[in-house]
Amino acid sequence: xxxxxxxxxxxxxxxxxxxxxxxxxxxxxxxxxxxxxxxxxxxxxxxxxxxxxxxxxxxxxxxxxxxxxxxxxxxxxxxxxxxxxxxxxxxxxxxxxxxxxxxxxxxxxxxxxxxxxxxxxxxxxxxxxxxxxxxxxxxxxxxxxxxxxxxxxxxxxxxxxxxxxxxxxxxxxxxxxxxxxxxxxxxxxxxxxxxxxxxxxxxxxxxxxxxxxxxxxxxxxxxxxxxxxxxxxxxxxxxxxxxxxxxxxxxxxxxxxxxxxxxxxxxxxxxxxxxxxxxxxxxxxxxxxxxxxxxxxxxxxxxxxxx
Numbered sequence: 001x002x003x004x005x006x007x008x009x010x011x012x013x014x015x016x017x018x019x020x021x022x023x024x025x026x027x028x029x030x031x032x033x034x035x036x037x038x039x040x041x042x043x044x045x046x047x048x049x050x051x052x053x054x055x056x057x058x059x060x061x062x063x064x065x066x067x068x069x070x071x072x073x074x075x076x077x078x079x080x081x082x083x084x085x086x087x088x089x090x091x092x093x094x095x096x097x098x099x100x101x102x103x104x105x106x107x108x109x110x111x112x113x114x115x116x117x118x119x120x121x122x123x124x125x126x127x128x129x130x131x132x133x134x135x136x137x138x139x140x141x142x143x144x145x146x147x148x149x150x151x152x153x154x155x156x157x158x159x160x161x162x163x164x165x166x167x168x169x170x171x172x173x174x175x176x177x178x179x180x181x182x183x184x185x186x187x188x189x190x191x192x193x194x195x196x197x198x199x200x201x202x203x204x205x206x207x208x209x210x211x212x213x214x215x216x217x218x219x220x221x222x223x224x225x226x227x228x229x230x231x232x233x234x235x236x237x238x239x240x241x242x243x244x245x246x247x248x249x250x251x252x253x254x255x256x257x258x259x260x261x262x263x264x265x266x267x268x269x270x271x272x273x274x275x276x277x278x279x280x281x282x283x284x285x286x287x288x289x290x291x292x293x294x295x296x297x298x299x300x301x302x303x304x305x306x307x
Contacts (some may be wrong), residue, residue, distance in 0.1 A: 003075060005039045006068040008032055009047065013065050016054040062138075069139035070277065077280050090119035096132040096141035097124070099225040101269065104303050105145070109293045113286065120282045128223065129200035139274050142283050145290065147200040147267045154272035160294055161305040163242035165205070165265040166257040170235035174219035176258070183262040184214050191219035193228050193237045199307070200267065205240055208265045209275030242267070243304040269305075 011021035012032075023028040033254045040047050047061040057065055080091045097105065106124060113120055125135060129146040133153065145160065167182050176182045176190065195202045204223075209216055219237060222228050225245060232239050233254045240260065249255035271290060273279060297303035 001039060001042050003072065005035055006072055008035055009039065009061075010065065010068055010072070012036065012048065012055060013057045013061065016056065018055065018291060056189070066138040073139060073142070073274075073277060077278070080280070080282070084135050088119045089117050089282055089285055091280055092121045092123065093143060093280075093282050093286045094123040094141045095286065096135045096144040096146070097126055098129050098132060098146060099126050100242060102126045102246050104247070104297060105290070105293060107295065109289060112289050112293060116289065117285050120285065122286070128195055135273055136272055139277065142274050142277065142280075143286060145269060146272065147204075148270045149200045149203050154270070154275070156158065157270040157272040160269045160271055160291075161298065161303070161307055162266045162268055163244065163305045165201075165240050165260050165267070166240060166243055166246075167260055168229075168241050168246055168255055168257050169238045170233055171256045173235055173238065173256075178257060181261045182258040184208065184260055184265070185262065186214050187216055187238075187240075187260075188214055189217060191217050191237050193220040193222050193231055193239045194218050195223060196221040199223075199234055201240070204265060204267050208263060212263060240265075247302075247304070266299050 008021060009014055009026075012018055013026050015021055015024070018032055018036075019029055022032045025032070036047065043064070045060045045064075046058055047064065048055040049058055050056075055079070076092065102124070109120055110124075113122055127135070129149070132141070132144045132146040133149075135141045136146070136154065145188075148157065167176065167187060169176075176186050178194075193204065197203070197206070205216070214305060218233070220232070228239050229246060229249060231237050233249065241257075243250070243257060246255050246257060250257060271287065273283070294303065298305055
């Protein structure tokens, strides 16, 4: 067993394919299969099982996947610590964010990192907060900005801001509520498109409805923000989102938004680190720039949120 075995194993797990992993590492597929089989024999476990679409990691394989990512990250950090210039901060930082955060934050943040810390290489993954939390827990990302669903999941998380939720509709949709606001109970009986139940926004909305004893009609469960926005703009359905997710559509007049009241529904954006992983100097530098970027975006009115 060596570090290359871990690299091969992670590639297969992430692509779901021996052939894709072999191409990525410029190794013959037969040689890759042999290396993985030897790793399984060495560990005394089965790491993958096959289905009609490729291969899937077994339960014990998931455990190794988390550990292997951590080992490779630690080795990479050791190399960076030993070779980094004394005057130029260097390193690789992988950041995970939800799409609505990425829309507002990533362009100014990444531009500032290139100016202030050109030696830092950024990798960014976007997904709903449920996915981002999984990536953080299994070590796929070093750092994440995500929406908090429950307390205590990431004990060292740092509060960044609160966003209020809005009913988002096509401009010519039948009016609900009173002008700029709409009561949660007024949404009952109207078709909505929302993410599936594992995701933070859906959990937030479901919990608010349970407290207010309101039953919503979720006609579609969709996992991608552009698809939700496109369907809503067509006038066939409505959704619930923060303003940051639809700012461009509001400015262009393609969508309209009303703040949900009775009760107000808010979600908290937090910053969290991968558990059991040392905070590298490069990661600390990125955290500082994330805080500064969010402050500037809120002060300028680009990010419509509150502290």
